[in-house]
Amino acid sequence: MPALSRHLRALESEAIFIMRETVAEFAHPVMLYSIGKDSSVMLHVALKAFSPGRLPFPLLHVDTTWKFREMIAFRDAVAARHELKMIVHINQQGLERGVSPITSGSSVHTHVMKTEGLRQALDQHQFDAAFGGARRDEEKSRAKERIFSHRSSAHAWDPRNQRPELWNLFNTRIKRGESMRVFPLSNWTEADVWDYIAAENIAVPDLYLAKPRPVVWRDGTWIMVDDERLPLLPGENPEIKMVRFRTLGCYPLTGAVPSTATTLPEIIAEMRSSSVSERQGRLIDADETGSMEKKKREGYF
Amino acid sequence: MTAHALASADAPASAAALATNSLDLPTLRFITCGSVDDGKSTLIGRLLFERRLIPDDLLATLRRDSLRHGTDGDNIDYALLVDGLEAEREQGITIDVAWRYFATPTRSFMVADTPGHEQYTRNMATGASQADCAVVLVDARKGVSRQTRRHAAIVALMGVRHVILAVNKIDLVAYDAAVFHAIAAEFTAFATRLGLEGVVALPLAARFGDNMSARGERLGWFDGPTLIEALERVSITSTMVPLPFRMWVQWVNRPDLNFRGLAGTIASGSIGVGDSVVMAPSGASAKIRRIHTADGDLTRATTGDAVSLVLDHEIDAARGDLVSMPESRPQVADQFAAHLIWMSADKLLPGRSYLMKIGSRLVPTSVTAIRRRIDVDTLEPLAAATLDLNEIGVCNLSTSVPISFDAYADNHATGAFILIDRETNVTAAAGMIDFALRRATNVHRQALVINKAERATLKGQKPLILWFTGLSGSGKSTIANLVEARLHAMSAHTTLLDGDNMRHGLNRNLGFTNADRVENIRRVGEVAKLMLEAGVIALCSFISPFKADRDMVRALVEPGEFIEIYVETSLEACIARDTKGLYKRALAGQIKNFTGIDQPYEAPEAAELVLTTEGASAEALADRVIDYVLAHGMRG
Numbered sequence: 001m002p003a004l005s006r007h008l009r010a011l012e013s014e015a016i017f018i019m020r021e022t023v024a025e026f027a028h029p030v031m032l033y034s035i036g037k038d039s040s041v042m043l044h045v046a047l048k049a050f051s052p053g054r055l056p057f058p059l060l061h062v063d064t065t066w067k068f069r070e071m072i073a074f075r076d077a078v079a080a081r082h083e084l085k086m087i088v089h090i091n092q093q094g095l096e097r098g099v100s101p102i103t104s105g106s107s108v109h110t111h112v113m114k115t116e117g118l119r120q121a122l123d124q125h126q127f128d129a130a131f132g133g134a135r136r137d138e139e140k141s142r143a144k145e146r147i148f149s150h151r152s153s154a155h156a157w158d159p160r161n162q163r164p165e166l167w168n169l170f171n172t173r174i175k176r177g178e179s180m181r182v183f184p185l186s187n188w189t190e191a192d193v194w195d196y197i198a199a200e201n202i203a204v205p206d207l208y209l210a211k212p213r214p215v216v217w218r219d220g221t222w223i224m225v226d227d228e229r230l231p232l233l234p235g236e237n238p239e240i241k242m243v244r245f246r247t248l249g250c251y252p253l254t255g256a257v258p259s260t261a262t263t264l265p266e267i268i269a270e271m272r273s274s275s276v277s278e279r280q281g282r283l284i285d286a287d288e289t290g291s292m293e294k295k296k297r298e299g300y301f
Numbered sequence: 302m303t304a305h306a307l308a309s310a311d312a313p314a315s316a317a318a319l320a321t322n323s324l325d326l327p328t329l330r331f332i333t334c335g336s337v338d339d340g341k342s343t344l345i346g347r348l349l350f351e352r353r354l355i356p357d358d359l360l361a362t363l364r365r366d367s368l369r370h371g372t373d374g375d376n377i378d379y380a381l382l383v384d385g386l387e388a389e390r391e392q393g394i395t396i397d398v399a400w401r402y403f404a405t406p407t408r409s410f411m412v413a414d415t416p417g418h419e420q421y422t423r424n425m426a427t428g429a430s431q432a433d434c435a436v437v438l439v440d441a442r443k444g445v446s447r448q449t450r451r452h453a454a455i456v457a458l459m460g461v462r463h464v465i466l467a468v469n470k471i472d473l474v475a476y477d478a479a480v481f482h483a484i485a486a487e488f489t490a491f492a493t494r495l496g497l498e499g500v501v502a503l504p505l506a507a508r509f510g511d512n513m514s515a516r517g518e519r520l521g522w523f524d525g526p527t528l529i530e531a532l533e534r535v536s537i538t539s540t541m542v543p544l545p546f547r548m549w550v551q552w553v554n555r556p557d558l559n560f561r562g563l564a565g566t567i568a569s570g571s572i573g574v575g576d577s578v579v580m581a582p583s584g585a586s587a588k589i590r591r592i593h594t595a596d597g598d599l600t601r602a603t604t605g606d607a608v609s610l611v612l613d614h615e616i617d618a619a620r621g622d623l624v625s626m627p628e629s630r631p632q633v634a635d636q637f638a639a640h641l642i643w644m645s646a647d648k649l650l651p652g653r654s655y656l657m658k659i660g661s662r663l664v665p666t667s668v669t670a671i672r673r674r675i676d677v678d679t680l681e682p683l684a685a686a687t688l689d690l691n692e693i694g695v696c697n698l699s700t701s702v703p704i705s706f707d708a709y710a711d712n713h714a715t716g717a718f719i720l721i722d723r724e725t726n727v728t729a730a731a732g733m734i735d736f737a738l739r740r741a742t743n744v745h746r747q748a749l750v751i752n753k754a755e756r757a758t759l760k761g762q763k764p765l766i767l768w769f770t771g772l773s774g775s776g777k778s779t780i781a782n783l784v785e786a787r788l789h790a791m792s793a794h795t796t797l798l799d800g801d802n803m804r805h806g807l808n809r810n811l812g813f814t815n816a817d818r819v820e821n822i823r824r825v826g827e828v829a830k831l832m833l834e835a836g837v838i839a840l841c842s843f844i845s846p847f848k849a850d851r852d853m854v855r856a857l858v859e860p861g862e863f864i865e866i867y868v869e870t871s872l873e874a875c876i877a878r879d880t881k882g883l884y885k886r887a888l889a890g891q892i893k894n895f896t897g898i899d900q901p902y903e904a905p906e907a908a909e910l911v912l913t914t915e916g917a918s919a920e921a922l923a924d925r926v927i928d929y930v931l932a933h934g935m936r937g
Binding site: 050 | 713
């Protein structure tokens with residue numbers, strides 16, 4: 001295993017510092033786990049931060065029921081391997097109302113199954129701090145978000161009223177009912193995440209690697225036909241293409257990119273020569289103008 | 302697709318063509334300063350462009366926009382790239398620092414993009430607190446301006462060690478070497494006065510890329526570094542004497558009986574297995590047995606390493622302690638002078654209790670005096686009674702218990718702190734410790750032969766502070782008088798401190814401004830504490846409108862000794878009663894700063910007792926207080 005570069009080691013140390021600070025200052029922290037590469041890195045760093053002990057908090061996966069099947073299998077395997085307490089929350093009310101990305105559209109589906117689901121789970125378990133794997137280089141509203149990001153008792157984010165973060169002195173004070181979202185990977189870039197995964201030999205879902213997969217061309221991107229629930233539109237014929245995913249979400253809302261990168265080094269090489277941004281494959285970001293900021297204000301991660 | 306492309310391009314760093322960081326240099330965090338006209342936006346836009354961080358689709362848009370409303374003829378206007386993003390920010394998130402990321406073949410960079418508008422002091426200070434280097438931009442046509450000096454002063458105050466002066470828009474003075482040298486000389490002289498050493502000056506035409514990554518023919522006369530070279534060469538590790546070992550205990554790592562590690566990140570210096578360490582402020586000492594990390598034990602750990610220190614024997618150590626070595630201990634004091642940059646819209650109130658976070662330590666503190674305010678434009682000292690948003694002052698602070706620290710000038714990791722407003726939880730100030738006013742080790746309290754418990758035993762009671770708070774006319778004094786009469790009848794030793802009476806004596810020099818109300822309660826709290834120590838039950842009847850001040854009194858005594866009694870009466874009922882005729886006058890505007898009328902009352906959230914007066918008799922309410930006192934061991 002190659003030794004970490006000073007750059008990566010500094011990022012890792014910073015993330016460990018943030019996680020320990022959270023555990024020391026909050027009564028009921030939880031780690032949001034979304035199965036993707038960022039969550040994988042965040043979990044890996046957390047296991048280091050609290051070594052030789054076990055994680056002093058549970059993980060929470062808000063399952064929309066539309067994740068790639070491979071993701072769910074990967075999640076369960078990770079939980080078993082590290083003996084993690086993994087809370088899986090599904091918004092049952094949303095399910096009963098028949099909300100899905102197919103019938104409700106991406107905006108409603110994401111709001112109900114992800115944002116509302118997350119709020120339900122946080123309220124139900126009375127978590128006062130929740131780690132998220134978001135990075136500032138991902139999207140414009142994230143670029144301005146703090147590492148310790150305050151949420152009102154209604155889980156709302158107020159971007160106009162954020163606390164300044166000076167030195168590494170994080171203000172973790174909250175009132176009863178309020179909570180904090182904590183982003184230990186804030187200063188990592190997509191390149192850092194992949195370099196770290198390679199250097200530390202961290203397992204990530206195979207969906208990131210190119211493979212022949214059944215896809216249809218829809219809304220300007222390649223959508224994988226992961227199960228029989230995806231209705232085909234007139235003229236759509238699933239074809240087998242060599243594709244991979246740069247980010248992972250609900251499969252009907254996550255565009256694949258044509259790629260031949262079947263190994264980690266090939267992914268890294270491909271990313272370095274890419275000239276489009278990472279979340280370009282996410283249909284939910286493009287719904288409306290300023291859409292990520294809007295979702296975050298409502299409590300989305 | 303255009304809207305989406307613009308959206309995703311705001312933070313496009315990941316789509317990077319980055320080579321490996323071959324020299325393994327540490328990441329450089331820097332800020333850019335200078336007013337918007339000096340070309341800051343163009344500089345950042347051009348930097349991202351040259352590092353190939355602008356996605357192709359956005360670049361096409363940019364070319365179109367530049368033709369349409371660029372200020373640069375047929376050339377690409379890089380400022381549009383950044384300004385397009387800032388336009389959005391101006392709709393609300395202007396106070397913010399956004400970090401951007403890029404890398405060259407030899408180094409990774411984080412640059413704080415701080416808007417150069419009105420609120421720059423707070424923004425700059427926040428960015429500068431994390432920066433190793435500042436790039437100060439000057440417009441070659443205008444030379445060193447008021448803004449330049451102001452920014453340089455803040456950079457110096459925050460202790461940013463490396464400064465690069467970029468004389469931009471050199472194209473607009475025909476690439477004239479004489480202009481560059483004159484500006485460089487003037488700035489360097491000013492910087493020296495501020496204590497900024499080793500300023501690297503370079504000419505720049507950010508718009509055309511002259512001297513950004515490559516020299517460019519038109520600056521052939523310049524033999525110094527390009528901007529990228531200068532940034533790559535900044536050495537983060539101090540060339541001076543290495544700093545002494547410091548580590549704040551962040552968290553005690555105790556997964557099972559066999560392992561007890563003090564988890565933390567080495568703040569400065571280094572430590573090895575077998576070294577002796579001492580805890581501050583307790584002074585307990587031990588030797589390092591193991592330095593645990595998840596990747597295996599280390600024999601030596603150095604600045605920035607996140608570790609768990611295992612000691613050779615158990616000593617009292619907890620979050621907030623500072624680990625050092627016996628021969629180079631931090632200072633320990635409870636009074637010191639510090640620079641404060643005020644960051645809250647609520648003004649600084651001397652005497653009010655704030656929370657200070659220094660390292661992993663959180664302690665109540667108050668500003669005891671404002672020595673002077675600093676005019677950042679002129680560096681002139683000014684007299685001040687308070688500090689407002691963005692103002693900088695030198696203050697005396699007092700903490701409730703001694704803390705361990707170093708002067709900020711010696712060690713940022715142990716000399717920097719923040720102040721937190723206890724009521725709103727906002728970060729109210731950034732602070733930098735200058736020096737201790739007196740060492741705590743020299744101000745031992747006089748040991749007393751007879752203590753509080755012994756005095757109380759003689760009286761056969763448990764001393765308490767019964768604190769009645771509520772609006773003027775709510776019925777505090779009426780109830781307090783009834784309670785005291787009953788306690789007296791039960792042979793309890795009591796006293797009653799009343800707001801109006803105190804203002805005739807001890808507090809007669811105080812008015813009703815927020816600052817005076819804070820001081821009023823502080824004095825009353827100290828008197829009540831003396832009464833408590835004498836073994837007496839002290840009944841205190843004060844409007845005491847601010848939660849932070851009531852909490853300050855609570856913090857003066859031991860848990861269970863301060864009983865907060867909220868006399869709850871609606872403002873309407875108080876106005877209707879108006880026993881002293883004060884509301885009538887306040888409503889007529891004849892009394893200023895009247896609680897409930899033009900000053901807020903912060904109701905208690907967790908009072909031990911809430912007495913709702915409307916619909917209840919004063920006697921019945923007094924009974925409830927008596928019941929509480931009896932239930933909590935008056936005959937202790």
